[in-house]
Amino acid sequence: MSEWGLIGQEGAIGLLERALGRNQVPQGLLLAGLKGSGKHTAARRVANRLLCVQGPASEPCGACGPCRRFAAGTAPDYTEVTVGPGEEIRIDQVREVNRQSSLTPQESGRRVILMDPAEALNAYAANALLKLLEEPPGVVHFLLISHRPDRLPATIRSRCQTAGFHPVAAGKVAAWLTEHCGHPSGQAELAARLSAGAPGWARALADRDLVGEREAVVEGLAAARTAGGESVLEVAAGWADADPATWLPHLLAWLRDMARVRVLSGQAGGPFLANPDREKALRGQASERDFTALDSLLRAADELADAVHGPLSTRLAVEEFLLTWRRA
Template identity: 35%
Template sequence: MTSRPWQADAWARLQARRERDALPHALLLAGPAGLGKRDFLADFVKGLLCQQPTDGMPCGTCRSCMLMAAGTHPDVVALSFGLRKDGGTRTEIVVDQVRDLSQRLAMSSQFGGWQVATIDPADAMNAAAANALLKTLEEPTPSTILVLVADEPARLPATIRSRCQRIDFLVPSRDVALDWLRGQGVADAPAALEAAGGNPGLARDWAADGALKQRMEVRQDLKGLAAGRGDPMDVVKRWQATDPARYVWFAAQAATDELRARAAGRPAPLESQLDDESLDAWYGRANRARDALRGPLRTDLILLELIAAWR
């Protein structure tokens, strides 16, 4: 069904439930970004609504498939970030959006089959929106399936998670990931996979967009700062200009590698002046900085504080 082998078991289980007419009224697709949750969802929805599917996969030629391809299928509702009154994109899913969705799902299917609603990213719902969704989850409409997608499912209230059939997307083994990456044409698959923390989807994307060069740049920056070279503000400007969260991810990785080298008695690649306890604390600080970058705080101040702690 998919070119991602780590999804095969989840797909087979879901299709077996479909064959038994035992699909849950709510699904939660959970796991790190990069593992193909959204492609999995797209294939599942197309196959569910297809008029002549094969092993759950859409035919691509029926009326339903044509409407799906055009993005105009009347029985599919997709909920994501809406627009604010000033025209800007929201950073969370709000209660009015969920209420509108619930009203929409109270109506009958126009094709007489399934209605499908998706919420992505579900972990971006604020508290009021999540509470509003509970009623829909507790009183599902017949022949309606609600699919939530979350990169960080722990951010969802337990009351939401407990009412969904959860499908976890896990990082596959290194051998499986490397085989898939090589099949995707990734030249330096081992280096890309290491940079992505074992996540093959991220590794493929990062190998194509210069992330490996950024990873090396981060390590050079940290090593220079540890030796008293370089201007912290220059580092902040460079990290901020492209993808600050990814730069901080690579910085946290570098701190981990520094600790591992010390523990193994090897030369530490960054030559950090921090002792082991302080270095471990800095690793935690880097991860908190990644979380903070999603919020309203100024990016340059978050990065400057992190880099100042390194020096």
Template identity: 30%
Template sequence: MALALYRKYRPATFAEVVGQEHVTEPLRTALAAGRINHAYLFSGPRGCGKTSSARIMARSLNCVEGPTPDPCGKCGPCRALAPEGPGSVDVTELDAASHGGVDDARELRDRAFYAPAESRYRVFIIDEAHMVTPQGFNALLKIVEEPPEHLIFIFATTEPDKVLTTIRSRTHHYPFRLIPPSAMRELLERNVAAEGVRVEPAVYPLVIRAGGGSARDTQSVLDQLLAGAGPEGVTYERAVALLGVTDSALLDAMVDALAADDAKGVFGTIDRLAEAGHDPRRFASDLLDRLRDLILLRSVPEAAHNGMVSAPEEQIERMVAQAQNLQPGTLTRYAEILHNGLLEMRGATSPRLVLELLCSRMLLPEVSDDSGATLQRLERLERRLAAGAPAAPQANRTAPADPPAGREPARSGSERVFERPSQRAARERETPQPRRDGDPAPAAAPAAATPEPPAAAPRPAADAASPQSTPGRVDVAGLRQCWPQVLAAVRTMSRSTEALLTGATVHSVEGTTVVLTHPAQPLVRRLSEPRNVDCIARALAQVVSGEWTVRCVHPSALSAVEGRPSSPPAAGARQAPRAEQPGRARTYQRPSGSAGPGDSEAPRPRVATSEPDIPLPPEPEEEPYPPDEEEPEPIDPETRARNLITEHLGGRPID
């Protein structure tokens, strides 16, 4: 039976240990100086040389010329502790995975007090030390803390955090690492030369990647390939088929198709992958490794020469060309999609479907809102401009036709439903009317005044979302069109203010002052609070820019002000009998559900109050004044007081 490569070429000295110079050099120095500790802890990934180093440590301690960093290899202890030696009675190697209980620890403790039979030290090598139970560690704690002079403990583990803290604090801890690809390739080439088998250079990267940085696993993979080698040795095709890795031709086809935005090529490669029987998960993992190499070649041109990218020379040339066709942002985005997709493939019932969805996501960056998709769209735009093609296909958009003169633009259904008579009158006043024959010409505007655009002038669809940004130049129609954007901005600042604005409408705009109306008097008072007013003003500044002042009033206040027509009423309209009955106040029928005299709401403001001037639109023709009601006869103060006291006493008469 042939001896496995990892046993046949096991290191016998610290100088033969590959890729662990950060551990072997301090140990050699300590052995040369005679500074030997009673307990050591070797930790690191599997197959990186922990147990081999522990055996070399025991060999160096018990050499007749030692303690020495370089054992002679001729004395009895050196021959007994060689990689193929029979072993020594003074060196005990214990597997804690099967002997980690408290009874095993007690037996080991009892044996530790005996002096060595033929060597200088008794060495206990406890492999997989993290498998020792807490009770077992407690049984060893006293002897590890204060051992005899002839006793040395060496713990080896892949999980040092699971070792009891009190044990770990009494040891010298040496962490081992994964072996780098360059050192691993030198080890493999040395072993292949010793075996006398021909191996193609393209096979070494596959073996190193399959080994994952572990010397034992990598040598086991190479041993498998050497066992199945034919007369021509180990070929690349044989290694790809045996290891199950993805053929580089499929990876090249996928990368080229992604670079050219060729959906047919991308999904055709996946179909070829399935026909060849490859695992979609393994293909996604290998494609992620290829993208990693392309990112390095794109960012570091000399990555292929300093060992950062390991691949055959002809494949390096193809990868350099591929890296030039893809921008770093695109490569990074592809890598992120594949990385997240590998997590989705874990446990998926149809890995091919998940792989196809990942590829479609890479081909269609427009569906994503992340920064990677934006970078990829910019890179596509740059490629089209460099090739002389149009930046993007123009969409077949039809601009809205201008309405005929004198006709207002179409309004949404919600605006037609909630438009109040006063608002409709203001809109009609702002809409330019055609001149009739015989009408006097309008007076010329002052030279210093800047003419404002018509309020009802038709706007393109694009201008609706971005009204004029100059303060004082935004009219009522423009502000109503962008009011949803204002509400969205308010939502980001205060949810409560947005809720209060439900039902509020824009009444007028005067310079930098926006007047809002709300049918509920309590909500008017809430909206008039400084906190809510400032929030609405900031939202207006975000949407239309500039500094704004916001006022919120009840429609009744506007109705009271609009009761004084600023121009003669139209023919046929009914006049309120104010001149015939001076001194009588107009009374309106109170709507149902409105507040009465005893309610907590504030009384309706009179015309004579100190309200700011509001533009007065003409009286609508279809809403005449309601008929006057008879005012009750005045009550003298004594009678009014008596009635109040009677009501307070529950209707009982007073003396």
């Protein structure tokens, strides 16, 4: 692990280190890439180094006033604008940022604004932010975090320098979970593979009963194919009531594994699968379907993943998916 507290991401860290080392951090910086890959951690590190009286070329000293207040969440020259899933960053929040940006920095000689996730900016807020990026009202750095940079206006992206965060190999993530977080290797492997290369997400997954969660999903899928359609409604109601994080990653990984064993045909799928311990069951289910059916299932699951928000819409979306699953 680097001093940045991240594994992998050498490219992004190198770019940030060079900018900090030359004291040439752009006023617009976009940290873009996979959820759970360390963008927020890295952005806070950049912010701390910009604010520290010893910075930005060296590591944060941890002892100066700005460092202590940054750690305590009370740094007067630092603002974080964050919103929950499905919420928007509104224009009044950007106006407030504008107001703060135009004030003289109190102790660090500059201001730092972090926005996460930047794709949550609604159209009005994005327009207002663009004006700030074009004509910053003072010595201010905008650190924008996004796992869907394609949803940001191109005009905003073009005003920022981008540091790209990429998936980390599952083996590397699993080794890190075992060595630094003390998880047994089987659990670490499953978490690493489910996370699709995002160490932060893998660490959160590894604290859960992943095998139990997965088996509940597999049982739900089996039940939804039994005679009598009411099982579809029962399974959908159960999933809609549960936290999607406990079933959606397993569902997606299971379907992708089915597609993989179908592609691999007779070859051993182990190294390529999220669930190598269930290869036999995966092969059984995959052999019942042709590529067209598997493709339509994967599409339906992607649509389901996009539709998971409130309990009502989740229930309808799960029902729709399970009906596709029943037919395919």
